[in-house]
Amino acid sequence: MNIVCLDVEGVLVPEIWIAFAESTGIPELRRTTRDEPDYDKLMRFRLEILRERGLGLRRIQEVIAGIDPLPGAKDFLDALRAEAQVILLSDTFEQFAAPLMEKLGRPTLFCNTLEVSPDGGIAGYRMRVAQSKLATVRALQSIGFDTIAAGDSHNDLAMIRAGKAGFLFRSTPAIEAANPDLPAFQEYSDLLAAIRAALR
Secondary structure, three states, rough: OOEEEEOEEEOOOOOOOHHHHHOOOOOHOOOOOOOOOOOHHHHHHHHHHHHHHHHOOOHHHHHHHHHOOOHHHHHHHHHHOOOOOEEEEEEOOOOOHHHHHHHOOOOOOEEEEEOOEEEEEEEEEEEOOHOOOOOOOHHHHOOOOEEEEEOHHHHHHHHHOOEEEEEEEOOOOHHHHHOOOOOOOHHHHHHHHHHHHOOO
């Protein structure tokens, strides 16, 4: 039995932190897992900037409310879900993801959670499990699933490599160059065709 595991930001929806950086005029917040492989280091950096600027969860959620899925993403996801079981695996947070999942037709999402203080500030975050994407793929494999995965960032590489098939989608030239054995696609139609071939 097969199950497809997809990254979310950069694959199905725009990068939330980049959108927030553009909205607030804070270019440092444009840094994502495409740039920084160490997720904890990246999040500590982000939270420090939020504290310094007095920005809380509500301000981020206001920006997220205006974000739509990438063009073609919902059609791609609908077509894929018609043929396979799909789980979205993301290092985003429940408090960020809900409106985006609504726009994608409420797919199954495994992600993390924020620690929010009474004044609405973001005090910290809790990962669902260490190396959550790889851990989830390994757990699915342990109960009889073959996994197929796609993503765009450093934190997707382990889950992409762990399954029977894995793909880069709209990744960076540097990540593609460092992983020349991984098929890399720019268009949803090509990714869908590759997944379909792996499902056979």
